[in-house]
Amino acid sequence: MTFLSDNGKEYCYEDLLKALNEGKTYYPYYKTSDVFSYFVNLIKALAASQPLVLLDSDINPSEIDGLDESKVNVTEPITPASLKNMDEVVAAVQNSQSEITIFTSGTTGQPKKVVHSIATLTRAVRIGDRYKGQIWAYAYNPTHMAGLQVFFQAFENQNTLVNVFNQPREYVYQQIRDKGITHISATPTFYRLLLPYEQAYESVIRVTLGGEKSDRHLYDSIMKIFPNAKINNVYASTEAGSLFAAKGDCFQIPEAIKDKFKVVDDELLIHKSLLGSSDSFKFTDDYYHSGDLIEWVVEAQGLFRFKSRKNELINVGGYKVNPGEVEVAIQDIEGVRQAMVYGKANSILGNVLCADVVLEPGFEMTELDIKKVLSSQLQDFKVPRRIKFVEEISLTRTGKMKRV
Amino acid sequence: MDKKNFLLEVVNSIRDNKGLEKLSVINETDRLREDYGFTSFDLAELTVKVEDETDIDIFEDGLVNTVGEILAKLEE
Numbered sequence: 001m002t003f004l005s006d007n008g009k010e011y012c013y014e015d016l017l018k019a020l021n022e023g024k025t026y027y028p029y030y031k032t033s034d035v036f037s038y039f040v041n042l043i044k045a046l047a048a049s050q051p052l053v054l055l056d057s058d059i060n061p062s063e064i065d066g067l068d069e070s071k072v073n074v075t076e077p078i079t080p081a082s083l084k085n086m087d088e089v090v091a092a093v094q095n096s097q098s099e100i101t102i103f104t105s106g107t108t109g110q111p112k113k114v115v116h117s118i119a120t121l122t123r124a125v126r127i128g129d130r131y132k133g134q135i136w137a138y139a140y141n142p143t144h145m146a147g148l149q150v151f152f153q154a155f156e157n158q159n160t161l162v163n164v165f166n167q168p169r170e171y172v173y174q175q176i177r178d179k180g181i182t183h184i185s186a187t188p189t190f191y192r193l194l195l196p197y198e199q200a201y202e203s204v205i206r207v208t209l210g211g212e213k214s215d216r217h218l219y220d221s222i223m224k225i226f227p228n229a230k231i232n233n234v235y236a237s238t239e240a241g242s243l244f245a246a247k248g249d250c251f252q253i254p255e256a257i258k259d260k261f262k263v264v265d266d267e268l269l270i271h272k273s274l275l276g277s278s279d280s281f282k283f284t285d286d287y288y289h290s291g292d293l294i295e296w297v298v299e300a301q302g303l304f305r306f307k308s309r310k311n312e313l314i315n316v317g318g319y320k321v322n323p324g325e326v327e328v329a330i331q332d333i334e335g336v337r338q339a340m341v342y343g344k345a346n347s348i349l350g351n352v353l354c355a356d357v358v359l360e361p362g363f364e365m366t367e368l369d370i371k372k373v374l375s376s377q378l379q380d381f382k383v384p385r386r387i388k389f390v391e392e393i394s395l396t397r398t399g400k401m402k403r404v
Numbered sequence: 405m406d407k408k409n410f411l412l413e414v415v416n417s418i419r420d421n422k423g424l425e426k427l428s429v430i431n432e433t434d435r436l437r438e439d440y441g442f443t444s445f446d447l448a449e450l451t452v453k454v455e456d457e458t459d460i461d462i463f464e465d466g467l468v469n470t471v472g473e474i475l476a477k478l479e480e
Contacts, residue, residue, distance in 0.1 A: 385449035
């Protein structure tokens with residue numbers, strides 16, 4: 001059975017088992033763009049109940065507060081698990097006592113650490129005979145919450161993962177066709193890139209959207225491209241993992257965890273028992289402010305709809321950007337007097353990151369000059385795609401004229 | 405400036421930033437993703453820059469794939 005198909009390379013579950021039993025070390029802080037090595041390291045750490053910090057392959061460690069760069073990609077000894085078969089591996093992962101640290105974009109600048117247990121990461125995983133034999137298009141960053149959710153769902157059922165993250169449209173379609181992909185879970189942006197409809201792909205039976213608000217036009221197109229698929233939506237966050245799935249265009253709070261939610265001033269509050277742990281979380285009477293504004297559809301049934309986000313983070317194709325962090329980076333460039341970073345509504349990414357920049361008198365620079373500096377310091381999605389030089393800053397972040 | 409030259413300039417500003425060589429000419433049959441190597445972020449940048457100049461959102465009704473399809477949108 002294939003475990004992972006990545007850019008022409010195929011790894012079966014025997015390869016995974018072999019790699020897990022090999023070597024007496026692992027990387028507690030691992031930064032790699034090789035997905036197989038990343039998964040091997042992840043499972044190795046989990047099976048041995050060792051702590052693990054998940055780093056994006058393109059992250060600059062200086063972007064993370066309190067991260068000791070000298071620890072990145074340095075091995076630590078580990079007691080090899082000596083696992084005989086995949087059922088033992090899955091059981092070891094399920095019983096793992098590891099602390100798994102992932103990062104969220106904070107509201108004050110630096111990404112914030114969130115520490116999860118295997119229980120919060122796999123809350124939504126369903127196991128059983130009806131989940132066997134599924135072939136998943138792997139369309140998320142493997143270090144992010146959504147990528148972990150898909151990984152555990154597929155791995156614990158010993159399904160196949162086909163990596164299509166950041167791949168062009170032609171490649172994605174080719175993989176769907178060649179590998180007979182049955183399940184896709186991705187951001188609305190990923191599906192928008194598959195448009196326009198050219199032909200139907202009948203092997204896909206389940207399509208899941210998450211991360212951003214999606215629209216009717218997109219749903220209709222997805223239904224044409226994947227006529228046999230059931231479409232659903234998930235609400236998951238870096239802080240809490242997967243919480244609830246959609247019912248039509250609404251979400252429903254499951255009966256079993258109904259008392260773990262409150263709504264105050266339209267904002268969804270989540271009880272701390274459902275979250276990972278982080279120094280950055282602030283609680284009011286044990287409830288966490290999610291920043292998501294909702295409206296009840298049928299309150300007695302826990303049925304609600306999302307309205308908007310409370311905080312200022314800009315959602316760019318599913319990535320959350322803190323404009324303040326980017327403004328600081330621009331303002332650090334010599335010759336820049338002031339910068340304003342904001343999202344502009346866009347039909348592909350939801351928002352495109354834009355910046356207005358005021359230069360000091362006597363300085364000259366181009367859009368490209370600024371982008372080059374930023375690219376060396378920030379992850380790609382945080383680099384504004386349009387930079388305008390202005391005499392003075394006159395727009396608010398939402399692009400509206402500021403009232404004087 | 406004619407629409408094709410304008411588009412060439414926008415495409416080149418994006419390619420330049422990606423470290424790709426500038427193009428001297430663009431053809432109607434050129435495909436944005438496959439021939440120009442554009443990602444979703446690049447396509448978004450293209451739409452914003454075209455919209456700045458023309459007030460037209462070229463991807464409004466779903467994605468377009470080729471230079472010809474963009475030019476057709478700009479002619480509408």
